[in-house]
Amino acid sequence: MPGLLKATAGTARKRRHDGDIRPRKAPKTKASGEDAETKILRLEQEVLQGKEHYNNIVELQNVVSKIDSKSETSTLAAVALCRVFCRLIAGEELVRSSSAGESEAQVVQWLKARLRDYVDSLATWLGGREPEMESLALNLLMRVVKQEASQGGRRSEQAWRTESSTFYVVIKTLIEDTDAEGPRAEFVETYLEEHDDVRYYTFVAIKQVLKTTNEDAEEVATNAVDILASIEGVPNSDDQLEDWYGEPPSPENKQLVSLNAHRKVAQEAWLSVFRSPLSRDTRKRLLSIATTQILPWFAARMEMLADFLTDSFDQGGSLALLAMSSIFHLMTERNLDYPDFYTKLYSLLDEDVLHSKHRSRFFRLLDTFMSSTHLPATMVASFIKRLSRLSLHAPPGAIVWIVPWVYNMLKHHPACTFMLHRLYHPAHAIYVNNLDYTEQGMNDTFDPLQPDPNITGAIDSSLWELETLQSHFHPNVATLAKIMGEQFTKREYSLEDFLDHSYATLVDAELGKEVGKVPVVEWEIPRRIVTWDGDEVDGGVGLNKVGDLLKSALQVMT
Numbered sequence: 143m144p145g146l147l148k149a150t151a152g153t154a155r156k157r158r159h160d161g162d163i164r165p166r167k168a169p170k171t172k173a174s175g176e177d178a179e180t181k182i183l184r185l186e187q188e189v190l191q192g193k194e195h196y197n198n199i200v201e202l203q204n205v206v207s208k209i210d211s212k213s214e215t216s217t218l219a220a221v222a223l224c225r226v227f228c229r230l231i232a233g234e235e236l237v238r239s240s241s242a243g244e245s246e247a248q249v250v251q252w253l254k255a256r257l258r259d260y261v262d263s264l265a266t267w268l269g270g271r272e273p274e275m276e277s278l279a280l281n282l283l284m285r286v287v288k289q290e291a292s293q294g295g296r297r298s299e300q301a302w303r304t305e306s307s308t309f310y311v312v313i314k315t316l317i318e319d320t321d322a323e324g325p326r327a328e329f330v331e332t333y334l335e336e337h338d339d340v341r342y343y344t345f346v347a348i349k350q351v352l353k354t355t356n357e358d359a360e361e362v363a364t365n366a367v368d369i370l371a372s373i374e375g376v377p378n379s380d381d382q383l384e385d386w387y388g389e390p391p392s393p394e395n396k397q398l399v400s401l402n403a404h405r406k407v408a409q410e411a412w413l414s415v416f417r418s419p420l421s422r423d424t425r426k427r428l429l430s431i432a433t434t435q436i437l438p439w440f441a442a443r444m445e446m447l448a449d450f451l452t453d454s455f456d457q458g459g460s461l462a463l464l465a466m467s468s469i470f471h472l473m474t475e476r477n478l479d480y481p482d483f484y485t486k487l488y489s490l491l492d493e494d495v496l497h498s499k500h501r502s503r504f505f506r507l508l509d510t511f512m513s514s515t516h517l518p519a520t521m522v523a524s525f526i527k528r529l530s531r532l533s534l535h536a537p538p539g540a541i542v543w544i545v546p547w548v549y550n551m552l553k554h555h556p557a558c559t560f561m562l563h564r565l566y567h568p569a570h571a572i573y574v575n576n577l578d579y580t581e582q583g584m585n586d587t588f589d590p591l592q593p594d595p596n597i598t599g600a601i602d603s604s605l606w607e608l609e610t611l612q613s614h615f616h617p618n619v620a621t622l623a624k625i626m627g628e629q630f631t632k633r634e635y636s637l638e639d640f641l642d643h644s645y646a647t648l649v650d651a652e653l654g655k656e657v658g659k660v661p662v663v664e665w666e667i668p669r670r671i672v673t674w675d676g677d678e679v680d681g682g683v684g685l686n687k688v689g690d691l692l693k694s695a696l697q698v699m700t
Contacts, residue, residue, distance in 0.1 A: 172310045174398040178205075179213045183314050186222040190229060193249065199226065201254050206263050209275075209590035222434055223260050224282045228289040237297070239267060261286065268312075269319035279688050280325045283312050284387075286334060291339070291388025298389050302343040305350065313347035317365040326365070330372040337387035340374065341397055345407040352414040354685055363418035369676035371431055377401055377436040408439035409446070415451040422461070427456055433471045455486060460500050462490055477499060483519060487511055491528045496536040502641045509637055512551065519557035523603075524595035526551055526558060527588050530607040538616045539643035545608065545622050553634055561605050562626060572602055618648060 154365035162435035185202055185253035186197035197455050204217035205212070230236055230253060238250045267279035287309045290301035304665050316326050333340045348366050377383055380401050420428070428436070429583050432451065440447050448469065466487060472478035487508070495504055512525060527550050533544045564572075572584065586606075594636040625632075672689030685693060 153377055156349065158416055159336065164401050174583055178212075179193050179218060182215070182218050186226055189226050194248070195212055196253070198562065199223070199253075202226070203259055203263065205257065206260070206552055209263075209267065213275070220264060220278070220581070224240055224285055225259065229287075230481060231289045234293075237293075243650045253663060257286075257308075258306065261311050264325060265311055265315040267423060268315050269321035275323050276325050277328060279314070282329055283308055284329075287312065289389060299395065302339070302388070303346060305354075309343060310350070310548070311612060313344060314351050314355075315350065317369065319353060320361055320365065322365075323368070326368050327372070330369060333387065334369070334373060335375050337385050338377070338383045338404070338540065339391070340387045342398060342404055342407060345368070345404075345411040348411045349407070349414045352418055355692070360419040360424075362421055363415055363426045363625065366411075366415055366418075367424055368426060370415065371411075371435060373435065376435070379403065382593060387686055405441055408450050413446055416446075418487050422457075425457070425478065426461060426464060428603065429454055429461060429468060432464075432468040437468075437472070437476075442470060444476055444604070448472060448478060459498075461473070463500060463504055463507060466511070470507075484511075484517075488528065489593060491532065493524070493532060494533060496532055498539040505637070505641060509547065515554050517555070518596065519555055520597075520601045521561070521595045522555045523558045523561060523601040524598040526561065526588070527600035527603055527605070528595075530605050531588070531590060533611060534607055537644075538614075539621050540646075540649055541611065541614070542622055542643050543637060543640040545619075545625065547637060548605070548608065548642055549625060549630070550634045550637070551633075553630060558601065561601070561603060564604070618652070 155556050182202065182205065185195075185198040189198045202219045202223050206216050209216040234255050235258065236250060238247050250481065261283065264279045264283050267275055267341075269276070271656060285300070287307075290568060303308055304310065312329075316322050316329060348370065352359075352362065352366060370647055378401075383401065383404070386398075391398035415428070417658050432447070436447065437444075450467050451465045451472075455462045455469075464544055466483075468477070469480055469483060473480055473483060490504070495501065498504070512522070512549065529544050533541045536544070544621070552562065572587070587601050588603040591596050592598045605626065608623055608626045612620055612627070614620045614623065671684075672685055672692055674684050674686050
């Protein structure tokens with residue numbers, strides 16, 4: 143780094159000798175007349191020569207603090223101080239020896255305080271500044287972290303864990319500063335994804351920050367998710383834990399080479415996020431990555447993740463759909479015991495879901511959840527009946543999916559076909575309780591208010607709703623509903639062909655049809671709308687029936 147800085151200084155001198163560019167005067171010091179760059183280099187070298195020049199650190203820090211007015215000089219001072227502190231740390235000048243006297247101990251404490259001031263100053267650069275300056279500050283801070291984490295033994299671990307360490311300050315700043323999107327992304331890409339120890343202690347630090355932060359808890363949790371959700375390299379075995387940013391772990395520090403230990407701290411970090419106040423958008427983002435980026439860390443304690451999913455389900459809407467998808471994944475892939483799954487799924491079947499913009503996604507998930515042929519017939523019948531009942535008030539775009547879905551379900555569950563046609567049998571409870579059904583009819587046994595799909599009585603009911611749809615005003619719906627009265631010769635329908643329909647698509651399809659024969663229409667354009675024609679009243683004066691109704695309506699309104 144010293145050579146690199148000299149090259150930068152040489153480039154600046156060469157530019158001043160260029161006749162095509164007007165030379166820019168560097169600031170001069172009153173004492174020696176040296177420019178700012180030379181002075182910074184001199185102060186740095188003097189600090190490294192002996193303790194009598196340690197006060198130069200304060201002078202360099204003052205230059206760093208003038209970032210708003212002299213950014214170029216401040217960045218040079220920041221780089222110089224980084225070299226100074228890294229060499230002091232490597233030389234154990236910030237470590238109090240057992241034989242040190244009182245004066246030496248005071249020097250050590252003073253140096254530690256100056257290091258904290260330096261770290262705090264650079265931390266303020268991580269948000270709301272130019273990307274180059276933010277990147278420089280992050281790299282300088284992580285350079286100090288690397289030196290602190292390479293001291294060996296207990297001091298290295300403390301450099302990662304303690305709340306006064308540089309690493310903790312970096313993580314705290316990244317997730318508390320709303321404007322630090324760029325540094326967060328660079329930190330994940332350059333350090334977190336590349337080094338196993340950085341990832342491990344990031345989990346530890348995030349848990350600590352979320353527990354102790356005094357900032358907006360919801361915003362801090364959102365920023366923490368930005369970091370955690372960006373982690374893609376999830377290790378699968380202990381052998382993959384081999385990339386270290388600091389000192390390689392000692393035989394006594396077995397946690398860094400244990401996948402179970404990594405999973406444990408990751409779980410604690412995620413659970414800290416789950417317990418924090420979360421905005422709806424953040425919760426939706428967590429649900430969308432639950433099975434891909436969160437679940438791999440939860441080899442155990444899946445019930446904790448299930449609690450978060452259940453809480454998200456209770457918030458309804460699109461969150462409920464995402465939560466149910468993740469719960470279903472846990473059930474099928476991780477053998478999670480969740481007996482209330484279909485009861486909760488059944489509760490989502492209401493009029494709102496058929497008018498929702500997420501209707502297509504819900505239909506796809508519902509078809510996936512109900513794809514098993516081992517589901518009880520009584521429960522399947524409840525879902526069929528519930529959707530059939532809702533179809534009476536659903537838009538045509540939803541009905542054209544419900545009808546073929548019911549068809550497929552009846553093919554997969556033959557025990558439910560009695561809902562279409564039930565032969566008379568005197569011993570059946572329906573006919574025993576309704577002896578005069580041919581004259582008086584019978585009540586529908588389906589209870590739409592029953593939340594448990596296993597006891598709604600739908601299996602003893604009928605799908606009269608689908609027969610009603612055969613008289614629907616939309617010809618496509620009416621034609622499609624008639625398949626329920628025909629032979630079930632088709633194996634099943636491809637439901638993807640019926641998704642994503644709306645009024646617009648149905649109307650466009652109808653208007654796009656070729657008319658084989660032009661319909662004959664007879665009609666007469668009336669000469670007046672609200673008054674009688676002249677033949678009825680002399681001079682055409684007087685209101686007709688429509689006019690009288692309009693007049694009455696206006697009088698009521700006034």
